[in-house]
Amino acid sequence: MNNSELIAKGSIKEIREAVINGKLHTVELVNCFIQRIKNNRINSFISLYEDNALKRAEELDKKLKNRGKPGKLFGIPYAVKDNIAVKGYEVTCASKMLKNYKATYNATVINRLNDEDAIFLGKTNLDEFAMGSSTETSYFGTTLNPWDNSRVPGGSSGGSAAAIASGESVFALGSDTGGSIRQPAAFCGVTGLKATYGCVSRFGLVAFASSLDQVGPIGRSAEDLELIFSIISGFDKKDTTTKRIENYKVSGPTKRKFNIAYTNDIFSEEISPDIKGNILSILNLLKEEGHNISEVAFNFSKHSVPVYQILSCSEASSNLARYDGIRYGYQTKSYKSLLELYNRSRGEGFGEEVKRRILFGTYILMAKNNALYTSSFKVSRLIRENLENIFTEYDVFITPTTFNPPFKIGEIIDDPIRMHHSDAFTSICNLSGNPGISIPLGLTGNNLPIGMQIIAKRFDENNLFQFAKYIQSITDYHKCLPEEVK
Amino acid sequence: MEINREDIKKSANIAKIYLTQDEISKYMIDLKDMTEEFLDTLKELNISLDTDFDFNTTSLKYTNLRQDIPDNFNNIETIYKNAPKIKNNLFVVPGILRENKK
Numbered sequence: 001m002n003n004s005e006l007i008a009k010g011s012i013k014e015i016r017e018a019v020i021n022g023k024l025h026t027v028e029l030v031n032c033f034i035q036r037i038k039n040n041r042i043n044s045f046i047s048l049y050e051d052n053a054l055k056r057a058e059e060l061d062k063k064l065k066n067r068g069k070p071g072k073l074f075g076i077p078y079a080v081k082d083n084i085a086v087k088g089y090e091v092t093c094a095s096k097m098l099k100n101y102k103a104t105y106n107a108t109v110i111n112r113l114n115d116e117d118a119i120f121l122g123k124t125n126l127d128e129f130a131m132g133s134s135t136e137t138s139y140f141g142t143t144l145n146p147w148d149n150s151r152v153p154g155g156s157s158g159g160s161a162a163a164i165a166s167g168e169s170v171f172a173l174g175s176d177t178g179g180s181i182r183q184p185a186a187f188c189g190v191t192g193l194k195a196t197y198g199c200v201s202r203f204g205l206v207a208f209a210s211s212l213d214q215v216g217p218i219g220r221s222a223e224d225l226e227l228i229f230s231i232i233s234g235f236d237k238k239d240t241t242t243k244r245i246e247n248y249k250v251s252g253p254t255k256r257k258f259n260i261a262y263t264n265d266i267f268s269e270e271i272s273p274d275i276k277g278n279i280l281s282i283l284n285l286l287k288e289e290g291h292n293i294s295e296v297a298f299n300f301s302k303h304s305v306p307v308y309q310i311l312s313c314s315e316a317s318s319n320l321a322r323y324d325g326i327r328y329g330y331q332t333k334s335y336k337s338l339l340e341l342y343n344r345s346r347g348e349g350f351g352e353e354v355k356r357r358i359l360f361g362t363y364i365l366m367a368k369n370n371a372l373y374t375s376s377f378k379v380s381r382l383i384r385e386n387l388e389n390i391f392t393e394y395d396v397f398i399t400p401t402t403f404n405p406p407f408k409i410g411e412i413i414d415d416p417i418r419m420h421h422s423d424a425f426t427s428i429c430n431l432s433g434n435p436g437i438s439i440p441l442g443l444t445g446n447n448l449p450i451g452m453q454i455i456a457k458r459f460d461e462n463n464l465f466q467f468a469k470y471i472q473s474i475t476d477y478h479k480c481l482p483e484e485v486k
Numbered sequence: 487m488e489i490n491r492e493d494i495k496k497s498a499n500i501a502k503i504y505l506t507q508d509e510i511s512k513y514m515i516d517l518k519d520m521t522e523e524f525l526d527t528l529k530e531l532n533i534s535l536d537t538d539f540d541f542n543t544t545s546l547k548y549t550n551l552r553q554d555i556p557d558n559f560n561n562i563e564t565i566y567k568n569a570p571k572i573k574n575n576l577f578v579v580p581g582i583l584r585e586n587k588k
Contacts, residue, residue, distance in 0.1 A: 104564040240552050303531060306524035317501060324502075326577050331570035338580050339502075347504030355503055359513055360520060362497040363489075372525065378533050416516055417523055 007032050008167050008485060012076055012224045015170060019075035020064065026057040026075040030119055033077045037121070037168045042144040044153075044162040046082045047090055048122035053077065056119045063117075071117030072231060078113060079163050079172040081156075082123035083130055084215065085204035086110050093206050094138035095128045097323050097330045097349035107204020108239065109173060109215050109232045116231055121169055125159030128351045129320065130180055130208045132156050133422040136413045137353040144409075145187060146482045147448055151406040154184030154422075160218045161188040165449075167485040171219035171228055175205055177212045178308045179401075179426025182438035185218050186401035186451020189440045189480055191468070192218040193225045194426075196458045197433040198243040200229075201236035209315035210241075212308075212430040221478050222439060222468035226250050229461060245459060251466050258467055260286060261296040261394040265425075272404045274444035279400060279452055282441060282471065289474065296390055296397070300383045301424050307383070308427035309420055310364055310376040317361030323349065356416065384432040391457040396467045399425045401438040401451035425453055434458050437468050440477045449480075489518040 003024055006015060018024040030053050037048055060075055080086060083093045085103035087110075092098045106114075114120070127137040135143040135158035143158045145151040146166040153162040157174030161184035164172055174181040176194035185192025193216045200215045207213065217228040230248040262283060266276050287293050325331040325345025332344035350358070364373055390397050402422060412418040429436035434455050441452040454471075456464035472478050494514045498505045505513070571578035 101568055102564065104561050104568070237552065303527055306527045309520065310524060321501075325570065326579055327565075328568040329570075335580065338582050340504075341580055342502040343504040346502055350503065355505075355509070356513060356516055358501050358503065359494065359497045360517055362501045363493060363517060363521075366497075366500075372521075372528075375528055375533055379528060379531060382531075382533075417519060420520075 008481070009220070009479065011221060012073065012170060012219075012227055016070070016072075016074050016076060020070050026060045026064075026119070027054060029075060030054055030057040030077055030121070033121060033169060036166070037163075040166055040168060042146055042149065042153075042162055042166055043141050044124055044143050044159045044166065044168060045079070046092060046094065046123050046125050046140050046159070049089060049120065053119055053121050060117055060119070071115065072227065073113060073116040073118035075117065075119065076170050077119045077121050079121050079124045079160060079169040080110070081126050081160050081172070081174045083126060083175055083206040084110065084173055085206070086120060086123070090123065091206065092123070092139070093129045094126045094135075094140055095349070095351065095354070096139045098328075099139065099330065101328055103204075105204065107215070108201035108236045110204065112232050124157070124163055124172060127156035127158070128354050129206070129316075130156040130175055130177060131316070131353050131357050133179070133183055133419050134407075134409075134413065135159060136409065137351055139351060142409055145406050146485070147189060148406070148446075150408055151448070152187065152409055154187030154406060156180040156184075157192075157218065158184045158187075161185050161190055161192065164188065164190045164218050164220065165482060165485070167481070171217050171224055173215060174218050175208075176214050176216055176426075176430065177208050177312055178423040178430050181216045181218055182401050182426045182436055182451070182453060183422055185438040186440075186453075187406040187449060189443070189449030189482075190218055190220065191222055191225055191437065191439050191478060192216065193229060193437045194429055194435065195229060195233060195461060196435045197430075198241050199233045199245065199435075199459070199461070201232075201239040201242050203236055203238035207319040209312035210319065211315060212312055214430075222437065222465055222472050225437070226465040226469070229465075233461075243459070248461065251462050251469070253473070254466050254470060256466075257291050258286075258396060258470070259292045259294075259394045260396055260398060261294050261390050262398040263298045263301065264295050265298065265301050266400060270403050271400055272444070274405065275400050275403070275450050278441045278450050279398070282452065282475070283398070285474065294394070296394075298386065298390070298397075298399075300379070300386060300428065301399070303379055304383060304427045304431060305420050305424050307376040307379045307431060308423060309360070310372060311380065311431070313357045313361035314364050314373060315361070317358045317365060320350075320354070320358055325349065353416075380431045383428060387428070387432050387434055387455070395456070395463050397455040399428075399453045399455065401425060401453040405444050405446070405448035405450060429455055432458075435461050435464050437464055439468050439471060440480065442477045443480065489514060489521060493517075
């Protein structure tokens with residue numbers, strides 16, 4: 001593999017080795033990604049910190065010359081969704097409310113990546129406050145899907161997924177509250193992970209719905225994501241919901257036979273024929289390889305969206321109360337009283353979708369609607385129990401990541417219920433806490449990416465990665481790139 | 487479930503969000519559609535739509551709370567820089583007693 005192929009298609013391990021062996025200089029590597037970002041017109045980045053990245057690359061080159069021990073991510077450039085704090089840099093959440101706001105500390109995940117010698121490039125676009133499935137609610141404009149610029153990249157981590165698909169970074173961080181890593185990963189033909197709730201610290205992630213939010217990586221393969229997960233996961237005293245689990249060890253190749261369940265939902269008329277066809281093809285291939293495959297009736301994919309919306313909006317209405325226009329963030333110019341300052345700052349600073357979700361959450365939390373909130377908790381528990389039952393017999397559970405391939409920009413932005421429907425399969429994992437990974441599964445007849453979701457038992461990322469890596473060892477779907485990146 | 491303009495105004499008032507008349511009309515339709523759709527879907531499961539739920543059985547009970555110990559923060563200047571208005575190291579807010587003084 002020559003250097004340009006390595007940069008476009010190489011794994012983290014391959015790129016790191018090339019840098020350490022002197023085949024590729026860190027500065028050259030970083031410059032290449034900076035040029036890709038600058039030349040691209042898909043609006044995947046909100047901010048690019050060129051000088052900082054090059055300075056860091058020079059420091060790492062010096063470290064290598066001085067025979068310092070290279071970290072596990074030595075010289076690897078990465079991008080960060082713009083709702084994760086990187087000290088001294090803007091964290092806008094793609095909102096007018098936080099335009100120009102600078103983080104005063106690093107998120108724990110950022111410290112852990114930097115400790116392994118990764119290089120921060122810049123911040124990627126998202127739906128405002130991570131509320132959306134297309135990046136169309138971003139204050140900084142929609143990101144374009146690298147496979148078809150007339151279509152959305154998914155969301156809310158659409159900028160991160162598009163950046164990986166278009167070769168602008170080796171990996172990127174996103175956040176996933178109802179599918180915000182896995183849905184854009186599927187729409188952009190890349191791999192995205194939401195780990196078990198409690199595995200990855202949320203310290204430094206701007207809160208949307210704290211009981212559902214998880215930070216996670218988007219990258220070129222399950223192998224790369226497993227390495228990132230091994231670095232960013234683990235207990236953090238600054239996030240009391242992280243668990244004291246053993247340090248994750250990267251798994252080796254396996255020849256074991258998996259017990260695989262797949263949802264009967266794939267026969268639903270709502271699933272696009274291309275997605276159904278590709279999932280059935282991979283299941284046939286797995287059967288031929290000697291794995292045990294079974295269809296399972298999972299009865300909650302229809303119910304996960306209402307439950308997710310009710311619980312996440314309720315939490316958001318509380319979490320976003322902190323934006324008062326006084327201590328930080330947007331402040332209205334037109335006010336006569338303190339109350340008017342609050343009301344107008346929030347009315348003018350938040351976009352349409354964020355206001356809709358805060359209002360819905362506030363409405364749900366009113367005493368008269370309490371039954372809707374508690375009923376959602378009941379269904380959430382049923383979903384968790386149903387998945388636990390599946391994992392008493394099976395290693396992994398397969399669903400489509402989405403019903404359809406990426407939709408056109410503007411196609412459903414005015415229809416919140418259809419937009420929410422995008423989260424049906426992915427939000428299951430957020431409600432139950434289980435880990436889920438979306439892996440690419442080829443293209444539709446129109447050359448649009450398809451994604452498949454693999455779910456595993458809680459805290460069983462090892463099994464999840466073993467299976468995802470196995471599929472990527474017998475197929476080449478994850479190596480498909482948009483024409484302009486090839 | 488009936489949602490009217492007063493419900494939206496009340497939610498906006500609690501959430502401290504100023505809405506125009508057009509926004510109130512739009513959100514009234516959106517929230518009505520969402521609530522009806524969600525309620526219909528949840529009813530299919532035949533679970534009791536009541537407030538009887540033991541939250542202690544959820545994952546909330548597994549959260550390990552840390553001790554509330556004050557700590558020094560040595561980066562106060564950056565906090566000031568993010569504030570819209572600062573005077574004498576204090577956040578500036580409109581007076582709330584002015585009318586009473588008159």
